[in-house]
Amino acid sequence: MGLTDKEVIESRNKYGTNEITKRKQNTFMHLLLESLGDPIIKILLIALAIKVVVLFRNFDFFETIGILIAIFLASFISSISEYGSEKAFERLQSEQLNGKVKVKRNGVVKEIFSKDVVVGDVLVLSSGDRVCCDGYLLSGKISVDESTLNGESKEALKVSKSKVYGGSVVYDGEALMKVDCIGDNTLMGKISYELQEVVPESPLKTKLRGLAKTISRIGYVGALLASISYLFASIVIENNFDINLIKATISDFPLMFNHLMYALTLSVTIIVVAVPEGLPMMITLVLSSNMKRMLKDNVLVRKLVGIETAGSLNVLLTDKTGTLTKGALKVVCFVTPELKIYKSSSELKALNNYDIYYTSLALNNQSEFSGDCLVGGNSTDRALMEFIGRGGKKNIVSKELFDSSKKYSSITLSDGNIFIKGASEVIIHKCKSYLASDGSKKSFINQVGIKKKISSFTKAAGRVIVFAYGKSMDELCFIGFVNIKDELRSEAKEGVRLIKGAGIKPIMVTGDAKDTAEAIAREVGLIDIDNYLVLSSEELAKLSDEEIKKKYKNIAVIARALPSDKSRMVNILESMDLVVGMTGDGVNDAPALKKANVGFAVGSGTDVAKEAADIVILDNNILSISKAVLYGRTIFKSIRKFIIYQLTVNMCALVLSIVGSFIGVTTPITIVQMLWLNMIMDTFAGIAFSYEPPLLEYMNEPPKRKDNPIMNKYMYSEIIWTGLYCALLCIVFLKAPIFKSLIRVGDNDKYLMTAYFAMFIFMGIFNAFNARTVRINTFAKLGKNKPFILVFGFIFVAQMFIIYNGGDIFRTYGLELNELILVLVLALSVFPVDWLRKYVLKKRGIAIRV
Structure with missing residues (x-):
């Protein structure tokens, strides 16, 4: 029964393979266009359009081109990252499609991948199998769950000639099924074609989206306050609250237009920096970055x-x-009712009762030989077959598969004898006699010796399976038992x-x-x-x-x-x-x-x-389960580290924008510079933090409650402390005469603005190292995250290139060596500032834990 190799090839050529066409995935171009439709990008483009239309010929051509290039690059890199994540998920899901099925070919049962099944194949279905295609039963009886197809949780009984559909799951019984539809032609294939699967958002992603919305609202309010603060400072404070001067300023259209345009630019800058549009996608990025490591760890x-x-x-x-x-069960010995021990099937073959022993072990069994291999059945069945070996067959009238509630399985032969195997406490008390070595049945009154022997095996971590037979389940004859060992991993x-x-x-x-x-x-x-x-x-x-x-x-x-x-x-x-x-x-x-x-x-x-x-x-392996726990904790911590990094920059930008207007410090960052900063914060930093390694020290922490908020006290301390310090440093740098005296004088303070922009970016780079560890040693375990080093190394090199080659597009005009050293030293000060914070927290006994 079953197809020959030649017939398999002919069927595959005619009907194709058993694969359902995947739903259309997002292309890179689709993701790019979607990214360009991001609200932040729209805000920037609208602001740019207003500037171009209003200023006509006087707008800065280089800055405009720079903004457009920066927008495209930010969207391009973000799309590459998301496209890579989607592809990684696609590869992960494909791992699940490599399931194997049992099929009869060339007269023998063999295991093949489900995608290799062809029309005409005869599948061997048993309890626990997932049906991979459509067909009808040739023989046997099974109960199947068709809930994936019809939503009904009730099991459906299938007998000879019944139709069985792919996607069903066999709960009980065994049968032979002839395949008549595969791939897209199956009922599941047609349903998949008509429906697009919508995967619900995970709780953590929902939390991240909620956090992003909260931060965004703060960003919008901050942008509004900063704009109002700037206008109030420019119109009211600079005119010393003189009503006449205030009216004159308001009536001066060119001057007011410049103030309004700057206020608009300021608000756009704050919104773009403060709104963490990439935060909800961080979990996808972290998971896709860890996929290879997780699969490597099984x-x-x-x-x-x-x-x-x-x-x-x-x-x-x-x-x-x-x-x-290990799950590699091995029969150590077979023990007869007379407590004689046999350690191999060759020893059993010499006994008078071998035929009964063989029937008990081999025929009351869901496993069978296919060539030199065993297919089907569970590990216990395969262990019994390996012990007893090949032999003859008998006419089995019915089978009762093993059920963990009954704790036994049985077969009924054509002669009316029932052969049963299972747990000792279930079977022994049903036995009225035992099978003696001469083949006779003797009264099974004294069971003490048998139970002692079984107890000695189980106390030594052995597993005992008992065998019996008879015409009735109430009057069984005890055959013997096996001791099975399963070595500890x-x-x-x-x-x-x-x-x-x-x-x-x-x-x-x-x-x-x-x-x-x-x-x-x-x-x-x-x-x-x-x-x-x-x-x-x-x-x-x-x-x-x-x-x-x-x-x-x-x-x-x-x-x-x-x-x-x-x-x-x-x-x-x-x-x-x-x-x-x-x-x-x-x-x-x-x-x-x-x-x-x-x-x-x-x-x-x-x-x-x-x-x-x-x-x-x-x-x-339970060790792999512990690794799954570790990865779960690592993913959560990686996201928290990214949030610390991003919100520290947000805190600095908001404080600088709102407070700065009142003390004569306006945010001296252009739209192009801000786009570069946003690319660092959302895309590059996301990639860098997503590769944070799973550290065993995380397994020494108590579990977090599932309803724990994403933010904790440690995170707030770093965001507020470092954010305020960076804002203060920026204000001092722009206002303190000592720093101005160390930077060359240029038109519109172009060298001071270049130095300021460089310091702001370098502070962000260095603070990323603070955010990734709770240790005072900022570089602890850094070697385990090489992508982090590469990403921020690239940002550092790119920033150096921008400083000396940015020109009018980035508004950077090169720094002399002493100016660059000053900028780097000031930026590096974020390290000792954060060390002090961690030291104080440690001394005060506050948990230093992300």
């Missing part, structure tokens, strides 16, 4: 809100298998240590027996207190929600857990306003993964679990 972000929230985790409900252990202890050090409470939720779970928990470091609790599902059920709320800090393990236990724990912990993370891999984990604040699906898990999760941990 963290795949499916939903933006997941990585944002991961940094605030309070509790992590984690699986054992594959997360704390070498990184598990470190992962648990990091998670606990980050103030996160880890709780292991596993289907294993209490003894097994406790042994693993102790070994990995989950148990480190005297009054710890290891609860079984039954014991957990006896506790009320209020009792669990009181005891959750002591709970280390929940053993023999049911899916409902996971959902219940998530609900209880979230009701305490805790941020809860949940790991899962199976179909039954999906509800809890969806309910949790952050759902972590493991890479080897089912498609159902991955669909429900926010983050996929590609290597299943």
